[in-house]
Amino acid sequence: MRAASAPEWVLTDVHFRHHGATQPTLRDITLTIDSGLLTVIIGPNGAGKSTLMQLLLGVERPGQGQVRFRGEEMRAWPRQRLAREIGVVPQGEVEPLFTVRDTVAMGRYAHLGAWQREREEDVQAIDRAMQQCDVQQFATRWVPTLSGGERQRVRVARALAQETRVIVLDEPTTYLDIRHEMAMFEQVRRLREDGVTVVLVTHNLNLAARYADRMVLLRDGAIVATGTAAEVLTAERVAEVYEWPVDIEWHRDGAPQVVPQGASASLGGAA
Ligand SMILES: Nc1ncnc2c1ncn2[C@@H]1O[C@H](COP(=O)(O)OP(=O)(O)OP(=O)(O)O)[C@@H](O)[C@H]1O
Numbered sequence: 001m002r003a004a005s006a007p008e009w010v011l012t013d014v015h016f017r018h019h020g021a022t023q024p025t026l027r028d029i030t031l032t033i034d035s036g037l038l039t040v041i042i043g044p045n046g047a048g049k050s051t052l053m054q055l056l057l058g059v060e061r062p063g064q065g066q067v068r069f070r071g072e073e074m075r076a077w078p079r080q081r082l083a084r085e086i087g088v089v090p091q092g093e094v095e096p097l098f099t100v101r102d103t104v105a106m107g108r109y110a111h112l113g114a115w116q117r118e119r120e121e122d123v124q125a126i127d128r129a130m131q132q133c134d135v136q137q138f139a140t141r142w143v144p145t146l147s148g149g150e151r152q153r154v155r156v157a158r159a160l161a162q163e164t165r166v167i168v169l170d171e172p173t174t175y176l177d178i179r180h181e182m183a184m185f186e187q188v189r190r191l192r193e194d195g196v197t198v199v200l201v202t203h204n205l206n207l208a209a210r211y212a213d214r215m216v217l218l219r220d221g222a223i224v225a226t227g228t229a230a231e232v233l234t235a236e237r238v239a240e241v242y243e244w245p246v247d248i249e250w251h252r253d254g255a256p257q258v259v260p261q262g263a264s265a266s267l268g269g270a271a
Helices: 049-056 079-085 100-111 120-132 148-161 178-193 205-211 235-242
Strands: 007-016 026-034 038-042 064-069 086-089 166-170 197-201 214-219 222-227 246-250 256-260
Touching: 007 049, 026 049, 026 197, 026 214, 026 222, 038 049, 038 178, 038 205, 049 064, 049 166, 049 197, 079 086, 079 100, 086 148, 100 120, 100 148, 120 148, 148 166, 148 178, 178 197, 178 205, 205 256, 214 235, 222 235, 235 246
Parallel strands: 038 197, 038 214, 086 166, 166 197
Antiparallel strands: 007 026, 007 064, 214 222, 246 256
């Protein structure tokens, strides 16, 4: 078994420019993502978070620099092997014209040979993932007939059904109501407690601060800060990067909480 602090990904001086773009989307990215930890990537719209995810998954390749996963360059990893190692919840995708159960079952494809029937362990993994994401009641519904939040939960269930040691989630709580958003973060916490390496992109700075081991703050394609939530989320830095004045309050669990200036309902803001 690998040490909890072994690097999962090592990115060295990575530059990336989208085809036809005049400016690089990612610049000078040097970053280590350790195994067994929950790393949260944050940053304003267009900062390059999803693009960074694409590089971590080997979907895009850097123009310069290296992306290594477990010591090997991404291009050395066959796709089928990566699918057994990394579960993915992509941001937005064409909705498959399948039932919910069939969609979640796709998470098992990497474990099954061609045309192999589901084994008992596959059935159990699919049922477990549907339960964890609260979608079992939709099992026979067509995915495109679900609401945005229900569809999002199906996408997460498909990734959980993969039962990988690494999972990458790009804004998994988009469309989710408060209960399902909290359930999602709790699920992520459980995965991390089970030793799964989690990389999560989110705009929810305050939940991220409470759950993350490490945060990576991006702006204009570059890393502005990495570290614990308390190290990354200072009022001055958040205000500068997001171009909005904020205060930092402290959650009872010790995590910093970002409050737009004047919006505080607690201690400091109460008259
Ligand atoms: N295929 C593409 N071709 C050209 N530019 C692209 C392409 N995809 C993304 N971009 C640009 O790259 C930049 C970073 O996009 P990216 O989706 O990585 O940002 P993000 O941080 O995930 O943003 P958001 O929070 O809005 O989801 C943006 O300016 C975007 O317009």
